Amino acid sequence: MERLVRSCYKKKSGYVFAKKAEDIAREYGMTRIARLASNENPEPLSPAALEAAEAALKTVNRYPDERVNALMTALRATYGDYHFVTGVGMDGVIETLIRTLVDPGEKVTVATPTFSFYALAAMGQGAEVVMVPREADFSVDVKKLIREGKDAKITLLCSPNNPTGNATDPEIVREILEGIEGVLFLDNAYVEFSGIDYLPLMKKHENLILGRTFSKVHSLAGLRIGYAFTPRWLPPWYQRAGTPFTVNSVSAAAAAAALTDKGHAERYVAQVKRWRKQLAEEVKYPVLPSDANFVMVDVAPHKSDEMVEELARQGVVVRSCRSFAGLPDHYIRVSIGEDWENGQFIRVINSL
Incomplete structure (x- = not known):
């Protein structure tokens, strides 16, 4: 009965999800993972x-x-x-x-x-x-x-x-x-x-x-x-x-x-602005200027998936940009997380 599925879905893949931190942890036997792949606010809701x-x-x-x-x-x-x-x-x-x-x-x-x-x-x-x-x-x-x-x-x-x-x-x-x-x-x-x-x-x-x-x-x-x-x-x-x-x-x-808790939002915005600057200054690969709660990093000559896999082995989950149509295959996207997560990303990527 699969012949009934619309042709547009047979020709193109669906949305590509980032690899889950829980899967990384199980795969490499880790208990603490820096979750920097999905542009989430690491602070719990207000x-x-x-x-x-x-x-x-x-x-x-x-x-x-x-x-x-x-x-x-x-x-x-x-x-x-x-x-x-x-x-x-x-x-x-x-x-x-x-x-x-x-x-x-x-x-x-x-x-x-x-x-x-x-x-x-x-x-x-x-x-x-x-x-x-x-x-x-x-x-x-x-x-x-x-x-x-x-x-x-x-x-x-x-x-x-x-x-x-x-x-x-x-x-x-x-x-x-x-x-x-x-x-x-x-x-x-x-x-x-x-x-x-x-x-x-x-x-x-x-x-x-x-x-x-x-x-x-x-x-x-x-x-x-x-x-x-x-x-x-x-x-x-x-x-x-x-x-x-x-x-x-x-x-x-x-x-x-x-919407009534403006302080909750303001704290994370301040966190994002501080770490965008720090990542641009301390990561050894080129970090593109960003107005969002993430940065895109050019990891050439490495490929996107290659770098994501290597970071995952050391407890840092980021997003490969290979699935973004029209983007060369040497970029990763890194969310701004908690201080320890951002620091761990810097240490790991600079050690590769």
Whole structure:
């Protein structure tokens, strides 16, 4: 019966996951692993978020609020009078957005190398996916992206970009918005670490959607909750296309409470900025400038997988960038973790 599987999934692989720290530990007989592969916040969720999640657990015999009104209220209290949609992580927002806007055969453009799920989600909807390579320094090729995105339903751009770490200037984003006829989805999963504010663009451009997540700065990766700032016209259609009761009540309660604990987020942002600088200064391989909570390291003449395997043998789990389309096979991505994890990475990679 496998003949029934859609051809698009037979031709391309799915999302490539980083190797799990638990598997590394078992394989090499280790008890302590530096987990620097998945861009997670190493600090546990805030006490306010934990308390809210525990309270919400008592109500899980009932379906959650389909409008997640408490979270919407918290988002507006934090950011102002914007329009929002939510989903199961940033991935869920992207998937529902594509389902809302894109008919089979319509065009979606993606600036690459970048997060592979953009293309996977568009492919799953039957879209024509057009990859637009970035420049040699990984900045956006603005002219080419506008040219290819002119007649696209959605153009997907990540800033700061995963896995390269570099951000796109708001003025360049404005130029793209004015040059295309469809929607620009700007993935801001790592924007809190950049100091860049794209929100003013929302006031002037009704074709801009800003994606955000609670997985990084708010330590809620395991609860899978994302959201997006949208133009006024989008939410009713997004809700019509969305899966019922997508965001569970525990995740929504924890996310709403996490927004009130600004100190939790600020501590990790400070940690990230301090260690990005230290890694650039102390790692013997070239560390690319980053506006995210990770850095990309050029380990040439070694190959990506080769370096990842060698680091794993010595208790450090990082991400190979081999699976990122359009990226040469000599880069690794290293998350900013706890002090001991970052220090262990420096010691190990410099000893190789």
